[in-house]
Amino acid sequence: MKKIVFALSIMILFTNLKAQTMQNTKELSDRIQVIEDKMSIKNLVDTFSVLADQKETQKQTLLFTENASVESRVNGQPGMTLTGRKQIGDAFSSYLSLFETVYHINGQQTIELKENTASATSYCMVILIGMEDGKKIKTTMGVYYYDEFVKENGCWLITKRTSNFIWQEKEEVE
Incomplete structure (x- = not known):
């Protein structure tokens, strides 16, 4: 027993x-x-910035869902809203063509996951160098992005981006 x-x-x-x-x-x-x-998701946000710096807007738009939206806010005030990859790509391409140098420096980021969706706040400093009134001007901006993501076919994509342009400095460069 x-x-x-x-x-x-x-x-x-x-x-x-x-x-x-x-x-x-x-x-x-x-x-x-x-x-x-x-x-x-961190890699997706960083890739977005690298492609902007390289002015690879067609590749950049592939980081968004087909029907994604991008909203810009300046000093808390609503700006333009873009919808769909084509409109987003056309606007990004048009804007970036104004500058000879585009440079993003990504900083801190917080991410909230919920199964196959996520949201994040990402901070970024953007430096743009271009001609204004015959002078080479450097514009430096403090930006934070509030993004919403969805995981499709095992890949994370941006479904909504709100770009919040908080401050801006301009100076002439040699």
């Missing part, structure tokens, strides 16, 4: 250990997925 009780105890112990191991594996897998998703 003692042998049967001992054998049952060992079986229950191993069953509990296996269940606990499976639960720990799932928790670890879920935590790794969160890290991968956050890294993918």
Whole structure:
């Protein structure tokens, strides 16, 4: 009888250990997925900036969903709203063509995940160098983006971007 009780105890112990191991594996897998998703979103925002700096607006628009929207706000006041990849791409291309140098420096970012959607606030300094009234002018802007994302076919895309232009400085450069 003692042998049967001992054998049952060992079986229950191993069953509990296996269940606990499976639960720990799932928790670890879920935590790794969160890290991968956050890294993918950070990479998406950084890629957006790099492509803007390179004036690769056609590639940049592919970072958005087909029906995405981009809204600009200057000093808290609503600006223009763009809808769809074509309109976004045309506006970005037109604007960036005004400058010989475009340079984004991305900073801190917070990301909130909810299954296959996410939102983030990302801070950025944007430097633009172009000609104004026959002079080379450097415009430096403090911007933060509020983005909404969706995961489609395993890839994160921007579905809505609100660009908040908070401050701006201009100076002539040699």
